[in-house]
């Protein structure tokens with residue numbers, strides 16, 4: 001049997017791709033070394049921020065908007081809530097050169113993208129910030145951008161729902177089966193796993209932080225860098241009702257590399273807040289997946305206490321997660337440099353989840369139609385340096 005396509009890696013990008021492929025042909029196979037959703041890659045921790053005016057670049061806006069439509073389509077098909085609108089509050093200094101996700105001028109790009117695409121938003125001055133959102137400690141030159149339709153996605157549920165839908169359309173899904181090699185020739189592609197051998201016309205590699213292995217021995221082997229990140233849930237010591245989604249939207253403090261979510265786990269569930277660290281490169285094979293008490297204390301002292309009101313030092317929960325970064329913060333969606341029938345996607349750089357549904361559509365279109373209506377030139381391998 002020869003598959004039309006095999007997707008290796010069924011995390012955020014792979015599950016979306018398999019779903020989009022299966023809508024067009026049941027003759028597709030998805031493989032993962034673990035059983036997604038799992039906690040060893042980049043797609044766990046309960047929630048992911050989504051927003052529409054994308055500060056990482058206006059070229060991402062069509063992906064974000066299309067993804068909103070796909071999440072809503074999936075919700076209608078399944079009755080599951082995947083996307084929760086809370087509004088989004090983004091705080092910073094408008095013309096700051098500080099980088100976020102390897103992109104300078106994040107807040108001003110956000111505001112420009114909102115104006116360009118007509119995305120509902122309002123700007124808040126310092127006084128309005130203090131009045132409307134007393135949960136934060138502000139700097140004198142802070143301004144706020146509030147986006148009406150921002151909110152959060154449930155990443156684990158998004159993966160499960162898309163894999164389940166793909167199965168219902170007839171796709172085969174094999175988990176706990178690792179691809180060890182592939183061999184691409186002019187007549188087709190052979191995929192070898194620890195359990196078997198499969199033939200396919202097209203291969204899609206959506207292997208997250210493991211994708212560096214597929215770029216070995218190519219000019220792009222140094223392109224991607226994997227960084228360990230930690231998500232924390234700190235105890236709310238203030239008035240809990242100030243932190244629920246009706247009072248607190250998802251938030252990003254762009255100058256301070258901090259982001260977080262309203263309290264959705266009840267009074268004892270804590271407030272999920274994270275920073276971003278790029279000090280040491282790592283890999284999924286060797287990364288330290290434990291979070292030490294010293295690290296948690298440092299997070300509280302350096303990031304939580306100076307910036308939040310009513311959030312205490314007790315840590316309710318923490319998890320380690322992986323960023324796979326390109327140098328310029330864009331994604332990679334391209335053919336493998338040595339094999340035109342092998343597509344690869346590294347859509348992370350710390351901000352990929354919100355776009356994952358559309359990335360799945362793009363990969364399915366490239367696989368089955370050899371073209372896509374989305375502009376993906378910025379995501380070619382050569383552009384990401």
Ligand SMILES: Cc1cc2nc3c(=O)[nH]c(=O)nc-3n(C[C@H](O)[C@H](O)[C@H](O)COP(=O)(O)OP(=O)(O)OC[C@H]3O[C@@H](n4cnc5c(N)ncnc54)[C@H](O)[C@@H]3O)c2cc1C
Nearest residue numbers: 009011012013033041042049179208321348351352353354
């Ligand atoms: C802490 C953190 C916070 C984030 N916050 C946000 C946010 O708020 N908003 C947002 O939009 N984005 C956010 N992101 C980014 C987003 O989560 C990622 O862009 C996205 O999850 C990447 O998905 P992926 O499919 O590339 O990787 P993964 O979901 O890790 O999937 C890769 C899969 O490939 C499998 N695999 C690898 N090698 C093989 C092999 N040889 N054989 C078989 N299977 C294999 C793995 O087991 C894994 O299941 C965040 C990321 C992190 C880490």
